[in-house]
Amino acid sequence: MPDTPSLYDWVGGREALLGLTTEFYRRVALDPVLAPVFGHMDPEHPAHVADFIGEVLGGPTLYDPSGHGHVRMIGHHLNRHLTEAQRRRWFDLLLDTADAVGMADDAEFRSAFVGYLEWGSRLAVINSQPGVELPPSSPMPKWTWGAPGGPYIPGTA
Known part of the structure; x- marks a missing residue:
């Protein structure tokens, strides 16, 4: 469908993603599993992550306009030596935060969002290992709607 919004537009753009990542990293700082990994993060880290996720979801190239954003990430x-327990806690806490901030929770969006988070967080663990x-x-990466034709809009099917 030519007028199907991107996942980025559907979720509410940069403002919504920045709200998510800001609250998420506030919670991370209090989490006994994740605080040791993220305790040294720059105060701009939530904005960088929001821009990266936004680009993946079809938004503008704000994370790294040079075109090397994925290599940069x-x-x-x-060499961070991330564990599966840390990955899983990161994943669970991010989804809990998405619910807490009122992020779009329709099945099609969440399916695509969760698919990206699973894929991306597993790559982070792989890329964090020695050698x-x-x-x-x-x-x-460019993520889009998992269901053919985009989001389900009640009353249109």
């Missing part, structure tokens, strides 16, 4: 995870090297290039 991979580089942030090298992983930064790739010379890696295209920015």
